[in-house]
Amino acid sequence: MSHAATPVLVIHAGAGVIKREMSAAKEKDIRAALALALKDGYARLKDGKPATEAVAAAITVLEDDPHFNAGKGAVFTHEGKNELDAAIMDGYTLRAGSVAGVRRVKNPILLAQAVMEHSPHVMLAGDGAEAFAKEQGITLVDPSYFRTEERWQQLQRALKEDAANRPHADVETAKHFGTVGAVALDAQGHLAAGTSTGGMTDKRWGRIGDSPIIGAGTYANSGCAVSGTGWGEFYMRTVAAHEICMRVTQMRVPLQRAAAEVINQEIPAMGGNGGAIALDDKGNLAMPFNTDGMFRGWIGADGVPHVAIYGDEDDGTGQLLPPPPPAESTAQP
DSSP states (O other): OOOOOOOEEEEEEEEEOOOTTSOHHHHHHHHHHHHHHHHHHHHHHHTTOOHHHHHHHHHHHHHTOTTSSSGGGOOOOTTSOOOEEEEEEETTTTEEEEEEEESSBSOHHHHHHHHHHHSSOSEEEHHHHHHHHHHHTOOBOOGGGGOOHHHHHHHHHHHHHHHTTOOOSSHHHHHTOOOEEEEEEOTTSOEEEEEEEOOOTTOOTTOOOSTTSBTTTEEEOSSEEEEEEEOHHHHHHHTHHHHHHHHHHTSOOOHHHHHHHIIIIIHHHHTOOEEEEEEETTSOEEOOBSSSEEEEEEEOTTOOOEEEEETTSOOSSSOOSOOOOOTTOOOOO
16 A cells, blocks of 8 residues: 655666776766766656656666666677666556567666556567667667677687687676666655666577566565666576565565575575665665675765765665675576
8 A cells, every 4th residue: 555655766887897907087977977876866766757767767867878788888799789677567557567688778777667657568679679669759769879888898809719719708798797776766656666687798699587577577566666787597597586485475574684595595595686676665775796796876865965886885774794605505597
């Protein structure tokens, strides 16, 4: 049942091996982008807009920033293409929309929102999704818009390793961490979740990860909202986002515990890794991850963005230094 609430917005922009060796300028830019996403999304909440609007606004900022693996900063497939996925879900109505494998949509999260609001379907893919985007007036761009030199060089290294039959040396490429997402609680007490990604470097055969799959990488209901970031095959196999919310709403497990059990126990035990953001209808939030860091942040009643990157950095939640995966975790997807 909905109730008046103090709005809260939580975001992530990917988990993984985030080292302190990144340049001061790059770190400053990333923190500024996270803060801008929080401010833009929260402004919608303060104006009384629904949680879905805040989620879409925050993710759009991150999609437009080349530092993150979504939209402009999307990684390349094995064939040298950019294929993007996104999803959004309204926890109040349980409506959802998602898109997969689009190549010309500037902001896939806006197309996912249009699928939710203006189509009878939940998921559209490829050319059909882009035809719908054109009908809806969603901005389409030439595929060259998504090309960044950093992502292109990531692919070139991966292709050389493929040719030599060697495992990928770059952990981000090997473990598929890049995603952006947001969860929000609006003034009416309604929740929403959204996720957007460029997938994984060197992916083949039209691979789709967890981000656009409702229940795996993205889920919201009346009491819980989750967006994941990590090795998608494991999030699909555990139905991670839905599993967290079921523990919260059906088993009455506290949000932080429920999120940590799935992200820091179930997924690592299978050999996966990553993180998630979660929010309940009381405004409690969780940002668990089992990697060195996760680009993350939140904003609440004081209107001040709280932003963090590293695992040993205070993000305002009291959740520091995530536990390492179990030593026996050697499974592969």
